[in-house]
Every structure is written in structure tokens, then in C-alpha cells.
Amino acid sequence: MTEPTRSQIEVEVRYAETDQMGVVHHANYLVWFELARTRLCTRTGYHYADIEQLGFHLMVTGAEVGYRRGARYGDTVQIVCWIDRLNSRGLRFAYEARRGDDLLATGATEHVWVEAETGKIRRMPEELKEPFEELAGEGA
Amino acid sequence: MTEPTRSQIEVEVRYAETDQMGVVHHANYLVWFELARTRLCTRTGYHYADIEQLGFHLMVTGAEVGYRRGARYGDTVQIVCWIDRLNSRGLRFAYEARRGDDLLATGATEHVWVEAETGKIRRMPEELKEPFEELAGEGA
Amino acid sequence: MTEPTRSQIEVEVRYAETDQMGVVHHANYLVWFELARTRLCTRTGYHYADIEQLGFHLMVTGAEVGYRRGARYGDTVQIVCWIDRLNSRGLRFAYEARRGDDLLATGATEHVWVEAETGKIRRMPEELKEPFEELAGEGA
Amino acid sequence: MTEPTRSQIEVEVRYAETDQMGVVHHANYLVWFELARTRLCTRTGYHYADIEQLGFHLMVTGAEVGYRRGARYGDTVQIVCWIDRLNSRGLRFAYEARRGDDLLATGATEHVWVEAETGKIRRMPEELKEPFEELAGEGA
Numbered sequence A, B, C, D: 001m002t003e004p005t006r007s008q009i010e011v012e013v014r015y016a017e018t019d020q021m022g023v024v025h026h027a028n029y030l031v032w033f034e035l036a037r038t039r040l041c042t043r044t045g046y047h048y049a050d051i052e053q054l055g056f057h058l059m060v061t062g063a064e065v066g067y068r069r070g071a072r073y074g075d076t077v078q079i080v081c082w083i084d085r086l087n088s089r090g091l092r093f094a095y096e097a098r099r100g101d102d103l104l105a106t107g108a109t110e111h112v113w114v115e116a117e118t119g120k121i122r123r124m125p126e127e128l129k130e131p132f133e134e135l136a137g138e139g140a
Helices: A028-042 A048-053 A126-136 B030-041 B050-055 B128-138 C026-043 C048-053 C126-136 D028-042 D048-053 D126-136
Strands: A005-013 A055-066 A074-088 A090-099 A100-114 B006-010 B054-065 B075-087 B090-098 B102-115 C007-012 C054-068 C076-086 C090-099 C102-115 D007-012 D058-068 D076-087 D090-099 D104-115
Touching: A005 A028, A028 A048, A028 A055, A028 A074, A028 A090, A028 A100, A074 A126, A100 B030, A100 C076, B006 D028, B030 B050, B030 B054, B030 B075, B030 B090, B030 B102, B050 B054, B075 B128, B102 B128, C007 C026, C026 C048, C026 C054, C026 C090, C026 C102, C048 C054, C102 D007, D007 D028, D028 D048, D028 D058, D028 D076, D028 D104, D048 D058, D076 D126
Parallel strands: none
Antiparallel strands: A005 A074, A055 A100, A055 B054, A074 A090, A090 A100, B006 B075, B054 B102, B075 B090, B090 B102, C007 C076, C054 C102, C054 D058, C076 C090, C090 C102, D007 D076, D058 D104, D076 D090, D090 D104
């Protein structure tokens, strides 16, 4: 069994992302997760923009976030992303947001492959199968 | 057993809320849910801004969303919100996003009471107990 | 000389729109202006979504905002929008953001008509000419 | 006469920043400009978060943006920022957004120094005078 590939990005907290509690508003974590997911997906050799060029969207069908500690303006946050479930119809990404050793949040998003033109759910495009399986590792 | 109070708001989709898939970006549902939660909370007689004046935040500790259908620019979306769990330490709100008869998304957020000054988790402020219990109904 | 039609919307400040200064982040005014512009445009008999169906975008080429007073969570803000210049190639909208008698911000955005398919600048679609001229009044 | 210090950041376009036109929504440029302004300000030896710790805000009183070409998901955008006017009461930052050799947008924001506690306009904090003058160069 091989481990899933983990990709990490660094995000510098934007002033606009804070709210009047003085911490990053909770909705922004989904935006950060997406940025980390984009980075992970480039490891397949396809930027997610290229995947959309193939005529497919990786549509979000579910999202969950657990918040532990707030991120603040001035902080740099690390987002780690990996695939924790993969099948022919869809996949699930998992995430961790950290500020150094502090775990700020964890999360997951579920996705299905959708044909852009019709909006219908499809199997994973053939050319993406191998690269995504490699990203996911054998445990997924 | 009494039912929880359900509050409904109408949201007109903003162009800025769409993404290049042509639908509302999934992170915006958390923002809409928050707007519906604000409206529900005013039923206690306290605007959420007043609750913050009391020195408390209702900090988000978890969020989840299930996406069924996309909302589009030009749509008006209804967000329904109610309390589906309440105890002295925190509470959970549930949500539905609808476009008329179409269910677009469901969700929930979990919260704890935090003292603004110290950031420590506290019991619910005494003066809010009765109005929140009334909102929650007897099943929560 | 007839006056331009003024359209007004009400916006309830969203928690996510505040920043750590405790007021609405300045970028959100452009989003509010756009919502007011959408409402004004519906007076032509076409929702802006319909205009895009005609194969045109009203692309933003410039924006300016003057900020006088901050809006706060709990506030309801009125945005007034009107056309203050119109010609065959483009138009300029002007805006005021008010909280009752308090003027919070003023602004303007400039736009050109762009053919969606080619991205090229075009003259105003023929069917929109009369309704937009009526909106703009004779001074524009 | 010395030139103002120019600071440059790189921004990877986020999916959430696009709109249904398929380009970055125009309000996001103000958020990017702010990120570049934050980076420039750190050259004074103070992070903008530290300046707020001194009890001051650099409140935005005006903003303007000129849009030339759209940024797309998959793009990396460079934002250059410098001070183009400085006096004891406030300052003006100028910006350019580029994608390599393509100029995407230009802009400026005007700011005054505000005492956080009272919200009153103040002169620039004494300790910041020299570092900001150095950033601005002699032409500002």
C-alpha cells in the first residue's frame, strides 16, 4: 500500500479575509482548500484549467470543515491536500490548515465528474485515470 | 414537543458570487447561511451585533454543506435556518437553500460561546438562555 | 432635459463583509454597486442575465470609489445607481451608498459592450438602445 | 530625486475569484492591491499588523482601477505597488497588475491615518515618518 501524494501550499492571510472577530472568516478556508486542490491536481500533469478544457468539471458535491484555531492577518498558513478516496464516479480530497505546528482546521470535499456541456455526471475521463490513481496511492 | 423556529431569507445571486462554471461558487453558501443565522438570531430580541456587545462570540467550530443543484446569476434563493441542537456550551444550526421547489443545498454549522476578551469557551450568557431555548423548541 | 432613472436597493451587511477594522471591507462596495446596477438594468425589460444571453457582456473598464464613513454589521445600506453617461460604445454608472441620511460612499464604473464569443468591443446591441437611452435620460 | 521603492508580489488566480465571464471578477483587484500594499509596507520594518498594534489604521478613503485585460484561472499575476504621494496626513499608493508583459490593470488607493480608538484622522505616527519617507523616495 502506497501513501497518497500530499501537496502543500503557503497562503499569506489577506486583510480582506479577516472579519470583525479579528480572524479569518470561516468561509475562506474553502477557498484556500481549493487552491491547495488545484496545486495537487497539477501533479497529474494537467492543470485543473486543462481538465476543464477536456470538457469536464470536478463539481463539488459536499464540503466539511472543522475549525480549531483562528488564522490572523500577518500569518502565513500552510494548506496540505491529498486524495483520500477515489473511484470511477468521483473522489474525496482531505485538507489540513496549519500555522507551523498549530493545526488550524481540517476538512474534506467530495466531487463528481461532470460533463461541462450537458451538466451530466460521467465516469472519470480515461486519460486522467492513471495519473489520479497514482496521486491517490493504493489505499484510496 | 415543539418545533424549532424556522427563519427564511431571500438572497439575490450576485454576479461576483458566480464562478467560471457559471454557478454560484460553493464557498458562498456559508456566507448565505450566516445571513440566515443572523436573521434567525434576531428573533431572540438580540441582533447578533448586540450579542457581540455583550462580550461574546458565537464562534464557528464546524461547517458542512451538501450541494445538489447550482444557483445562477438572476436567481433568487431562499435560505431557511433553524437550531437543531442546543446545550449550555454551544449549538448547531441547520440550513436549506432552495430556489422555489428546487432544493439546492443543505448544511449545518456548529458553534460554541466564546468570551470575546479572553477567547475562552464559556457557557451561554444567562440572558440569552431563555430566548434561544424558545427558538430551539423542545426537540433540540 | 429629463433626469436619469435612479434605482435603489437595500443591502443588509453580511458578517463576512466586515474586516478586522470592524467595518465593511472596501472591496465589497464594488459588489454592492454591481447589485444595484443589475437592478437598474432590469428597468430596461432585460435582466443583465438576458443581455448575456444576447451574446454581450457589459465589461467593466474602470471603477472608482470614494469612502466617507464605514458600514457596520447590523446596518442596512441603501445603494442608489443611475447612468451618468451613455454613448454607442459604452456607458458610465454612478452610485451612492447611504445609511439613511449618512452618505457612506460614492462611486462610478465605466463599461464597454463586448461580444461574448470574440471578446471584441462592439456597439450597443440595437434592441437595447432605446431602453438604455430612456434610463439614461436626456442629460447623459 | 530618488525613485519610490517598488514591491512586487505574485498571485495565483483562485477559482473562487473568477466569475461567469470566465475572468477574475473586477472587485478582486482591490484585494490583490491590498496584498501588494501589505508587502510594500513591511519594507518599513513594520508589518501592517504592527502598525495596527501602534493604535493606527491606514484607512482607505479612495480607490480607482482601470481594467485592460482579464486574468484567468491558471494565470499567475504580478502586482507591483509603490507610494506615489506622501504627506503628514495621508498617502497614495499606485499599482500595476501584470501577467508577464501584459498589463492587466492599473490602480491607486488613497489613505489617511486614523487613530483606532477614536476613529479620528491623525498625523502619521512619528516612528513611521522616516521609513515611509524612504519608501516614497524624494519625488512623492
